[in-house]
Amino acid sequence: MRPLPANFIIGAVLVLLVVGVAALSLVWTPHDPTTLNIRGKFGEPTPLNWLGTDQLGRDIVSQLMAAARNSMTVALVAVLLGGSIGVALGLLASAIGGWVEDIVMRLADLGFAFPALLFAIMLAAVFGPSLTNAVLAIAFINIPIFARVARASANQIWTREYVLAARAAGMNKLAITWDHILPNIAAVVIVQATIEFAVAILAEAALSYLGLGAQPPASSWGRMLSEAQTLMYLAPDLAIYPGLCIVIAVLGFGLLGDGLRDITDPRLARAR
Amino acid sequence: MTLFQARGLTRQYRLPKTHILRPAPVLTAVNNVSFDIHAGQTLGVVGESGSGKSTLARLAMAFEAPNEGQILFEDHDIHALGAGKLRQLRPAFQMIFQDPFSSLDPRRKVGWSIAEPLRAMQSSAGTRVNEAFEQVGLHAADAGKYPHEFSGGQRQRIAIARAIITRPKLLIADEAVSALDVSVQAQILNLLMDLQDTLGIGILFISHDLAVVASICDSLLVMQHGKALEYGPATDILNNPSHAYTKSLLLAAGDRV
Amino acid sequence: MFEMQNMTVRFSIGEALRGVSLRIAPGDRLGIVGESGSGKSMLAACLMGMVPDAATIDGTLTIDGTNMTHASEAKWQTIRARRAAMIFQEPMSALNPLRRVGDTVAEPIYVHMGLNKAQARDRVLGLFEEVGIPDPASRFRMFPHELSGGQRQRVLIALALACDPQLLIADEPTTALDANIALKITDLLVHLSQSRNMALVFISHDLSAVARATTDITVMYGGDFVERGVTAEVLSNPMHPYTQGLLAARPSPRAVSRDANGSRRRLPTIPGTVPPLHKMARGCRFAGRCALERGECASVRPLPFGPRRITCHAVSEEMT
Numbered sequence: 001m002r003p004l005p006a007n008f009i010i011g012a013v014l015v016l017l018v019v020g021v022a023a024l025s026l027v028w029t030p031h032d033p034t035t036l037n038i039r040g041k042f043g044e045p046t047p048l049n050w051l052g053t054d055q056l057g058r059d060i061v062s063q064l065m066a067a068a069r070n071s072m073t074v075a076l077v078a079v080l081l082g083g084s085i086g087v088a089l090g091l092l093a094s095a096i097g098g099w100v101e102d103i104v105m106r107l108a109d110l111g112f113a114f115p116a117l118l119f120a121i122m123l124a125a126v127f128g129p130s131l132t133n134a135v136l137a138i139a140f141i142n143i144p145i146f147a148r149v150a151r152a153s154a155n156q157i158w159t160r161e162y163v164l165a166a167r168a169a170g171m172n173k174l175a176i177t178w179d180h181i182l183p184n185i186a187a188v189v190i191v192q193a194t195i196e197f198a199v200a201i202l203a204e205a206a207l208s209y210l211g212l213g214a215q216p217p218a219s220s221w222g223r224m225l226s227e228a229q230t231l232m233y234l235a236p237d238l239a240i241y242p243g244l245c246i247v248i249a250v251l252g253f254g255l256l257g258d259g260l261r262d263i264t265d266p267r268l269a270r271a272r
Numbered sequence: 273m274t275l276f277q278a279r280g281l282t283r284q285y286r287l288p289k290t291h292i293l294r295p296a297p298v299l300t301a302v303n304n305v306s307f308d309i310h311a312g313q314t315l316g317v318v319g320e321s322g323s324g325k326s327t328l329a330r331l332a333m334a335f336e337a338p339n340e341g342q343i344l345f346e347d348h349d350i351h352a353l354g355a356g357k358l359r360q361l362r363p364a365f366q367m368i369f370q371d372p373f374s375s376l377d378p379r380r381k382v383g384w385s386i387a388e389p390l391r392a393m394q395s396s397a398g399t400r401v402n403e404a405f406e407q408v409g410l411h412a413a414d415a416g417k418y419p420h421e422f423s424g425g426q427r428q429r430i431a432i433a434r435a436i437i438t439r440p441k442l443l444i445a446d447e448a449v450s451a452l453d454v455s456v457q458a459q460i461l462n463l464l465m466d467l468q469d470t471l472g473i474g475i476l477f478i479s480h481d482l483a484v485v486a487s488i489c490d491s492l493l494v495m496q497h498g499k500a501l502e503y504g505p506a507t508d509i510l511n512n513p514s515h516a517y518t519k520s521l522l523l524a525a526g527d528r529v
Numbered sequence: 530m531f532e533m534q535n536m537t538v539r540f541s542i543g544e545a546l547r548g549v550s551l552r553i554a555p556g557d558r559l560g561i562v563g564e565s566g567s568g569k570s571m572l573a574a575c576l577m578g579m580v581p582d583a584a585t586i587d588g589t590l591t592i593d594g595t596n597m598t599h600a601s602e603a604k605w606q607t608i609r610a611r612r613a614a615m616i617f618q619e620p621m622s623a624l625n626p627l628r629r630v631g632d633t634v635a636e637p638i639y640v641h642m643g644l645n646k647a648q649a650r651d652r653v654l655g656l657f658e659e660v661g662i663p664d665p666a667s668r669f670r671m672f673p674h675e676l677s678g679g680q681r682q683r684v685l686i687a688l689a690l691a692c693d694p695q696l697l698i699a700d701e702p703t704t705a706l707d708a709n710i711a712l713k714i715t716d717l718l719v720h721l722s723q724s725r726n727m728a729l730v731f732i733s734h735d736l737s738a739v740a741r742a743t744t745d746i747t748v749m750y751g752g753d754f755v756e757r758g759v760t761a762e763v764l765s766n767p768m769h770p771y772t773q774g775l776l777a778a779r780p781s782p783r784a785v786s787r788d789a790n791g792s793r794r795r796l797p798t799i800p801g802t803v804p805p806l807h808k809m810a811r812g813c814r815f816a817g818r819c820a821l822e823r824g825e826c827a828s829v830r831p832l833p834f835g836p837r838r839i840t841c842h843a844v845s846e847e848m849t
Binding site for chain 2: 564565678707708709711712734736737774775778779780781782783787792793795796797798799802803
C-alpha cells in the first residue's frame with residue numbers, strides 16, 4: 001500500500017478536530033454561549049474563560065464551539081441537499097441525453113450565473129433571515145455544481161464496456177444507472193462534496209456576517225466577525241478567533257478533498 | 273428457420289463539416305452487407321481496422337440501427353421492434369467483448385456481474401451462476417471474487433459465462449481472444465467450440481486475425497472498407513481465395529517457419 | 530557490446546528474472562518470445578536501466594565494458610537514446626499528442642547531439658526517409674492523430690534512431706498493428722538493423738513476426754530462459770516442452786473442416802494458466818503444467834543443457 005498523501009492526513013486531522021469540537025458542543029461547552037455578563041465584558045483569557053469574553057461578556061470558547069456546530073450543520077445539510085438534487089439531475093441528463101440533457105445543463109448554467117448572495121437576500125426578504133435560509137441558498141448554488149460533475153462522470157461511464165454489456169443483457173437505463181453508473185461516479189462525487197463543504201462553511205460565514213444567516217442568539221463565526229468589526233481597535237482578538245476557526249475548517253476540508261482526489265485517482269489506484 | 277439473417281446492411285455516419293457551405297462528408301462504415309448464421313454454426317468475420325467489422329457487431333446487437341437493410345433474428349426484424357420488445361428478446365443473443373479488463377464492472381463481484389442478464393429477465397439466478405462457472409471451466413467458489421483478482425484469460429471465461437447464462441441461441445464475439453496470449457487464446461477458442469457443441473448456439477466471430485478466425489468458423493466473411501469482399505464456406509475461401517486482399521491476409525497470417 | 534551475466538531481478542513476492550545471461554553484439558537480431566508473466570518486459574527494462582526501484586538486482590550488466598548493474602540514473606541517461614533505444618507497443622500513447630511529430634523526433638537530437646534547429650530538422654527528414662515515411666517534409670509538421678497507425682510506429686522508430694543507437698529494443702512493436710502493416714514494420718526493422726549494423730532485440734508473442742525478423746531466438750517462461758537457438762531451428766524443431774506447447778497452440782489459417790462426427794478439431798493447449806509470481810514453483814517454473822513432469826521438477830531448478838541451453842530435467846536426461 002502506498003502511504004497516504006500528506007494533504008489527506010493533515011486535512012483529516014483538521015476536519016476531525018472541527019467536527020469533534022462541533023459534536024462536543026452538543027453535550028458540553030465550558031459555559032452557556034448565550035449567557036450575558038456585561039460587567040465581565042472584554043475579559044482577558046483566564047482559567048475560567050480560556051480565551052476571555054466578548055463585548056457582552058459571553059465566553060468566547062463556548063461561542064466558537066456553538067458556532068462550529070452551526071457551521072457544520074449548515075454545510076452538511078446544504079451540501080447533501082444540493083448534492084442529492086444535483087447528482088440526480090446530472091444522472092438523469094446523462095442517461096436520457098438528447099434535448100433533456102441540453103435543457104438540464106442550460107438550467108444548471110442559469111443556476112451558476114445566479115449569485116447565491118442575491119438568492120439569500122431574496123429569501124431573507126420574503127421569509128426573514130435565518131440559518132434555514134442560509135441552508136437553502138447554499139443548497140441552491142450546489143445543485144448546478146453537482147449536476148455538472150455527475151453528468152460529466154456519468155457520460156464517461158456510459159461508454160465503458162461493462163455498461164454496454166449490461167445493455168446487452170437487457171437492463172433498462174434506470175437499473176444501469178443505479179447498478180453501474182452511481183457506484184462508479186461515487187468517488188468523484190464524494191471528493192466534490194468534501195470540497196463543497198469547505199465552500200459552504202465559507203458561504204455560511206459570509207451570509208451570517210451580512211446578517212442574512214444566523215440570528216442571535218444562534219452563534220456563527222460569520223456573525224462573530226461582523227460584531228467584532230466595529231470593535232477592531234478595542235479588542236482585535238474578537239475578530240481573530242472566529243477568523244482562525246474559519247481558516248482551519250476551510251483548510252481542513254479543502255486538504256481532505258485534495259487528498260481524497262489523489263487517493264482515488266485511477267492512475268494511482270492502478271499502481272496499488 | 274435461419275437463426276440470424278442480415279440483408280443489405282448499410283450504416284453511415286455523418287462526419288463534422290469541413291466546409292461551411294458544403295454538406296458534411298459521410299463515412300460509410302458498412303456498405304450493403306448480407307449474411308446468414310445457422311444454429312450450431314460459426315460465421316467468421318475478418319477485416320482490418322476500419323473495415324467496418326466493429327460497426328457490424330453493433331448493428332447485430334441492435335446497439336445501433338442501420339441506415340438501410342434489415343436484420344432478422346429468428347424471423348423477427350430486431351430494429352423494427354420497440355425498446356421493450358427488444359429487451360425481451362435480448363436473452364437470446366448475447367455478446368462477448370474484446371477487453372477482458374473493461375467488460376466487467378470493477379466494483380462488483382463477478383458472480384453478481386454474470387447474473388446480470390438473468391436479473392434483466394427478472395428471473396432468479398439460483399444455481400444458474402454456479403452452472404455457468406462450471407461450464408466455462410472455473411470454480412463456483414470464484415463467484416465471490418472481484419475482476420482484478422483474475423487473469424485476462426479467466427476474465428474472458430467470466431465474460432463468456434455471463435454471455436451463456438441465459439442460454440442464448442446466438443453469441444457475438446467481437447475480438448474476444450485478441451487481447452489474450454497464444455496459449456490462453458487456444459483454451460478460449462476450444463471452450464467456444466465446446467459450448468457450441470453442447471448448447472447448439474450459433475456464433476458470429478469477429479477478428480482481425482485470420483488464423484484465429486479460420487480455426488473456428490464454418491463460413492467466412494471478408495470485409496474491407498465496409499464492403500463484403502468474399503462470403504461463403506470457409507474452406508472454399510481460404511483454400512481458393514479470389515480477392516487479392518484475401519490473399520494478402522493469408523500471406524500475413526500464414527508465414528510459418 | 531551488451532553483456533548480461535546471471536541477472537536476477539527480485540521483488541518481495543518473487544523473482545521476475547532468474548539468473549539469465551545474454552550477450553548482444555552489433556548487428557545481432559535476437560528474438561525474445563514469451564507470454565504475459567514470462568519476464569520479457571523486465572528483461573527489456575534491465576537493458577535500459579528502467580527496473581522499478583522496488584526490485585533488487587543481482588548479477589552484472591556490462592555495456593561496452595562499463596559495469597552498469599547499479600549505475601545511477603545520470604549514468605543511464607548517457608546510455609539511453611545514444612547507445613540503446615526502445616520502441617513500444619502503443620504508438621499513440623508514446624507520442625505527445627500536443628506536439629508535431631517532427632518536433633518530437635528533433636528533441637533528442639538537440640539535447641544529445643548539440644545541433645541547431647535547421648540541422649536537427651534535416652536530420653529528422655533524413656530519418657523519416659530512412660524509415661519509409663512518404664513526403665517527410667509535410668509529415669514533419671503533422672500531429673500524431675493525423676497519421677495512421679503504421680506511420681506513427683515509423684515515427685517512433687525514427688525517434689529511437691535519432692541518436693544512432695547501437696541497440697534497438699522493440700517491445701511488441703507489431704501487436705497493435707494490422708497484419709499487412711505489421712509485416713512491413715517487421716521488414717523495416719530488419720533492414721535498419723542490417724544497414725546500420727545495429728543490434729535488434731525483438732520482443733514479441735507473435736511468433737511469425739519473430740520468425741521473420743530474427744536470426745536467434747530465446748524463449749522465456751516465468752523469468753527463465755527455457756530454450757535458445759537459431760530461430761529457424763527452434764521454431765521448426767522445438768525441444769523444450771513449453772516451446773512445443775506454445776507452437777502447437779497457434780491456430781493455422783488453413784481452414785479446418787469438421788470430421789465425420791460433425792465436430793471441429795480442437796487446438797492443442799497447455800493445461801492450466803501461468804501462475805502469479807508468488808505462486809510460481811521454486812524449481813522449474815513450468816512445473817504443474819508439463820506433460821513430462823517428474824517428482825523433482827517443482828523443487829529442483831534445471832540447469833541449461835545442450836546446444837539449445839534447454840532448462841528441463843526430462844529433456845536433459847533424454848539427451849545424455
